[in-house]
Amino acid sequence: xxxxxxxxxxxxxxxxxxxxxxxxxxxxxxxxxxxxxxxxxxxxxxxxxxxxxxxxxxxxxxxxxxxxxxxxxxxxxxxxxxxxxxxxxxxxxxxxxxxxxxxxxxxxxxxxxxxxxxxxxxxxxxxxxxxxxxxxxxxxxxxxxxxxxxxxxxxxxxxxxxxxxxxxxxxxxxxxxxxxxxxxxxxxxxxxxxxxxxxxxxxxxxxxxxxxxxxxxxxxxxxxxxxxxxxxxxxxxxxxxxxxxxxxxxxxxxxxxxxxxxxxxxxxxxxxxxxxxxxxxxxxxxxxxxxxxxxxxxxxxxxxxxxxxxxxxxxxxxxxxxxxxxxxxxxxxxxxxxxxxxxxxxxxxxxxxxxxxxxxxxxxxxxxxxxxxxxxxxxxxxxxxxxxxxxxxxxxxxxxxxxxxxxxxxxxxxxxxxxxxxxxxxxxxxxxxxxxxxxxxxxxxxxxxxxxxxxx
Numbered sequence: 001x002x003x004x005x006x007x008x009x010x011x012x013x014x015x016x017x018x019x020x021x022x023x024x025x026x027x028x029x030x031x032x033x034x035x036x037x038x039x040x041x042x043x044x045x046x047x048x049x050x051x052x053x054x055x056x057x058x059x060x061x062x063x064x065x066x067x068x069x070x071x072x073x074x075x076x077x078x079x080x081x082x083x084x085x086x087x088x089x090x091x092x093x094x095x096x097x098x099x100x101x102x103x104x105x106x107x108x109x110x111x112x113x114x115x116x117x118x119x120x121x122x123x124x125x126x127x128x129x130x131x132x133x134x135x136x137x138x139x140x141x142x143x144x145x146x147x148x149x150x151x152x153x154x155x156x157x158x159x160x161x162x163x164x165x166x167x168x169x170x171x172x173x174x175x176x177x178x179x180x181x182x183x184x185x186x187x188x189x190x191x192x193x194x195x196x197x198x199x200x201x202x203x204x205x206x207x208x209x210x211x212x213x214x215x216x217x218x219x220x221x222x223x224x225x226x227x228x229x230x231x232x233x234x235x236x237x238x239x240x241x242x243x244x245x246x247x248x249x250x251x252x253x254x255x256x257x258x259x260x261x262x263x264x265x266x267x268x269x270x271x272x273x274x275x276x277x278x279x280x281x282x283x284x285x286x287x288x289x290x291x292x293x294x295x296x297x298x299x300x301x302x303x304x305x306x307x308x309x310x311x312x313x314x315x316x317x318x319x320x321x322x323x324x325x326x327x328x329x330x331x332x333x334x335x336x337x338x339x340x341x342x343x344x345x346x347x348x349x350x351x352x353x354x355x356x357x358x359x360x361x362x363x364x365x366x367x368x369x370x371x372x373x374x375x376x377x378x379x380x381x382x383x384x385x386x387x388x389x390x391x392x393x394x395x396x397x398x399x400x401x402x403x404x405x406x407x408x409x410x411x412x413x414x415x416x417x418x419x420x421x422x423x424x425x426x427x428x429x430x431x432x433x434x435x436x437x438x439x440x441x442x443x444x445x446x447x448x449x450x451x452x453x454x455x456x
Contacts, residue, residue: 009038017054022215023208027222032058041066045079048087064094075109081116085142088113089189092149102155104162114142148186276305281312281450282336288368288377292332295366295379296346301330301456309453316411318396321453325351326391328455333397334368335407335414335440338447342369343439345399350455351391360388365399365422367439380422388421396451405439411451415444 012035019028039047039062048063067074068091074080083091088110095102266286271278274289283289293302309324325331331351334344345365349358363382367375382388386401396407396414400421407414416439419430428435436443 009035012038013050013054016056018218020054020056021207022211022218023204024215024218024222026219028056030226032056035059036062039063039066041070045077045082049079049082052084060090061094064091067091068095068098068100071109072105075105080109081113083113085145088146089149092146096149096151096154100154102150107162110146117142145189148189276303276307276454280307280334280452281310282334282342282452288342291366291368291377291379295364296332298330304456305330305332305454306456307452308455309451311411311448311451316448316451318394318407318409318411321396321411321451322351322353322391322393325397325453325455326353330455332454333399334452334454335397335405335448336450337440338449339441340369340371341367341440341446343367343405345389345397345405347389347399349389351389351397353391354393355391357387358389358391363388363399365404365418365439370438370441372441378425380418380424383421383423385421397453407448407451412448413444414440414446414448416440416446417443 044066277283349360390398398406402417402420405416440446
């Protein structure tokens with residue numbers, strides 16, 4: 001649950017101070033969460049320093065997380081050098097609890113922080129300046145108080161070796177002969193922490209007695225406000241839920257439309273880049289066009305060719321087909337069956353009435369769409385046996401001896417004996433049902449949906 005009673009940062013901090021002062025745990029938890037969510041890279045120093053009077057662990061941890069995440073970018077930031085010794089200790093402990101490795105830049109920061117702290121002694125009274133003479137000792141003492149917190153395992157070997165350049169670095173850490181000093185420092189820290197804890201505990205107990213009634217009043221008021229906000233949030237959630245349902249419905253409709261839109265976009269691109277197929281009833285996929293262009297390997301022919309015959313447009317009759325195709329030379333034939341198989345052939349010699357047996361070493365047949373298994377578009381070259389194409393007025397296009405595929409005079413039915421004159425795919429044997437069914441799905445029970453022929 002998120003509360004929006006106060007958006008002003010100062011008001012939030014004042015309210016948190018009240019909740020801590022009067023031990024209003026529920027209010028404290030909610031406000032801490034609100035403040036914590038508002039802390040970011042641009043303001044975490046401000047919140048950390050303001051928290052010194054609040055001692056909010058949640059705010060402190062959030063600030064430490066941001067310092068930790070951005071330490072390499074802020075290690076020379078003046079605000080970082082304004083951290084107190086206690087805050088640095090807490091930050092070290094924070095990293096230790098996360099079992100993180102301390103990099104060399106952190107120890108450089110400690111060194112610079114101690115140097116800046118000693119420089120500030122120069123502005124003190126003459127009597128206090130005597131202490132400045134001992135700043136070398138003070139430097140080591142300060143660093144030891146930090147260093148006692150470190151575990152060897154938390155310092156990488158590479159960075160650990162670099163630390164030797166610091167004159168205040170405790171060599172005892174390398175030879176394990178001054179562990180007692182480190183332990184004593186730790187005990188002193190623990191003693192101070194205990195004294196602070198006991199003092200704070202006594203103050204809290206005294207204040208609790210004085211402000212019990214005020215606590216009850218604030219909690220009751222806050223409870224009522226929370227209930228009102230919860231109702232508002234519940235209403236908002238219901239509204240959001242309804243909106244989400246609308247969005248999901250729109251997404252479902254968009255998903256249904258996406259294939260149609262994609263196909264439309266593909267057809268637009270095809271018409272723009274390959275106008276020769278702009279009115280094709282068969283070629284509606286850029287991939288098919290690219291394959292045909294690659295296989296024919298004749299850009300002059302490919303760019304100039306046009307659809308000279310369409311069975312749907314010009315009639316399903318072999319006589320009509322021959323009138324349009326005969327004597328045109330290079331010819332591309334594309335067939336689509338009722339079962340959505342797409343295949344065809346290409347000849348450089350072309351068809352010519354009743355010439356019948358025609359050899360063409362550069363002829364080939366192809367399969368563009370074959371939904372059986374995982375078959376992909378493929379080209380099949382002429383093997384030189386008997387004939388490449390067969391031209392006869394009583395038939396439509398016939399490729400190969402036998403034939404590898406042929407169309408009857410009605411241009412609506414055909415047959416296939418793939419493998420007679422054109423090379424079969426690897427693993428398929430000539431004469432088998434698999435070979436005869438490869439192009440159109442069956443040897444002779446397939447029906448032509450459209451037949452198109454292209455030439456210049």
